[in-house]
Amino acid sequence: MSEHIMxxxxxxxxxxxxxxxxxxxxxxxxxxxxxxxxxxxxVIATCKALxxxxxxxxxxxASEKLTRxxxxxxxxxxxxxxxxxxxxxxxxxLGHG
Amino acid sequence: xxxxxxxxEQHAEHGPELRHHFExxxxxxxxxxxxxxxxxGTEIMFFGGMFCAYLIYRLNYFNExxxxxxxxxxxxxxxxxxxxxxxxxxxxxxxxxxxxxxRTLLVILLLLTIVFGFAFLGIKGIEWYDKYKEHxxxxxxxxxxxxxxxxxxxxxxxxxxxxxxxxxxxxxxxHALHMIIGVxxxxxxxxxxxxxxxxxxxxxxxxxxxxxxxxxxxVWIYLFPLLYLIDRKxxx
Numbered sequence: 001m002s003e004h005i006m007x008x009x010x011x012x013x014x015x016x017x018x019x020x021x022x023x024x025x026x027x028x029x030x031x032x033x034x035x036x037x038x039x040x041x042x043v044i045a046t047c048k049a050l051x052x053x054x055x056x057x058x059x060x061x062a063s064e065k066l067t068r069x070x071x072x073x074x075x076x077x078x079x080x081x082x083x084x085x086x087x088x089x090x091x092x093x094l095g096h097g
Numbered sequence: 098x099x100x101x102x103x104x105x106e107q108h109a110e111h112g113p114e115l116r117h118h119f120e121x122x123x124x125x126x127x128x129x130x131x132x133x134x135x136x137x138g139t140e141i142m143f144f145g146g147m148f149c150a151y152l153i154y155r156l157n158y159f160n161e162x163x164x165x166x167x168x169x170x171x172x173x174x175x176x177x178x179x180x181x182x183x184x185x186x187x188x189x190x191x192x193x194x195x196x197x198x199x200r201t202l203l204v205i206l207l208l209l210t211i212v213f214g215f216a217f218l219g220i221k222g223i224e225w226y227d228k229y230k231e232h233x234x235x236x237x238x239x240x241x242x243x244x245x246x247x248x249x250x251x252x253x254x255x256x257x258x259x260x261x262x263x264x265x266x267x268x269x270x271x272h273a274l275h276m277i278i279g280v281x282x283x284x285x286x287x288x289x290x291x292x293x294x295x296x297x298x299x300x301x302x303x304x305x306x307x308x309x310x311x312x313x314x315x316v317w318i319y320l321f322p323l324l325y326l327i328d329r330k331x332x333x
Contacts, residue, residue, distance in 0.1 A: 005196045015186040026175045032330035041322035049315045056189045057311045067134050074138035078145045089153045
């Protein structure tokens with residue numbers, strides 16, 4: 001966080017992009033892409049989340065290295081939770097463990 | 098301590114908002130930001146437990162999750178996502194107004210954020226009421242027979258269907274609780290902004306409150322596709 005003031009044009013641009021991506025994700029879900037429906041939905045959601053974090057939450061232009069480290073390690077910890085849990089559950093039948 | 102000549106001199110230099118255990122106002126702001134991000138890290142893990150439960154049950158009971166997802170209203174879900182994105186814009190513009198010392202604009206943007214927050218909760222309430230009328234709330238009166246009738250192509254086990262709706266209500270409920278707390282925080286910020294407490298030299302509470310609001314927005318950005326859009330393609 002610093003005195004850096006971003007232009008309102010940039011904020012409006014991010015807002016329009018987020019609105020368009022919301023409509024796209026809702027429409028694409030009705031097209032049959034096989035297993036890629038989920039992939040597309042998650043990729044769009046992650047793009048939207050990145051735009052919010054980088055621009056609305058000022059991480060791109062005005063954050064300390066320490067703050068960035070906290071953010072990245074939080075996401076890393078979440079991935080440990082998800083992947084290690086899945087590694088367990090996906091190698092045995094639910095209810096027969 | 099505050100009577101010492103050094104302290105008085107420092108106050109004269111920077112104003113009363115800088116605490117004396119910080120060297121500069123920027124260091125104070127960075128510390129507040131870091132603290133908030135650490136809190137948001139714990140929030141990621143808080144929601145993460147539910148996302149993990151969702152992931153495991155979705156992989157095991159995909160049919161029931163797909164049928165439950167189809168029974169939600171995509172239009173209301175999309176509109177609510179847009180409402181939250183608009184509220185994030187007003188928050189971001191609010192921080193900018195605070196940085197530039199525009200008090201009236203800041204108060205208006207904070208009030209708009211609260212309005213968007215209530216709009217989201219209102220739409221969410223309508224959706225929950227629809228689920229109540231359809232007997233889709235898990236418990237003694239839960240009834241999935243309408244889904245079994247509507248989607249004969251899919252094999253649906255009612256007890257697994259309850260798992261989907263349990264997660265739906267737990268995840269959207271926890272998110273709505275965060276929204277209610279967020280509205281409270283923004284009411285507090287609006288009051289102090291109206292009093293003129295925030296200046297271009299001191300707007301940390303606006304920035305920190307904004308980080309919380311944006312985080313809650315991001316949680317919804319993931320909840321929307323994961324709950325509403327599991328399997329919407331035409332059934333063969």
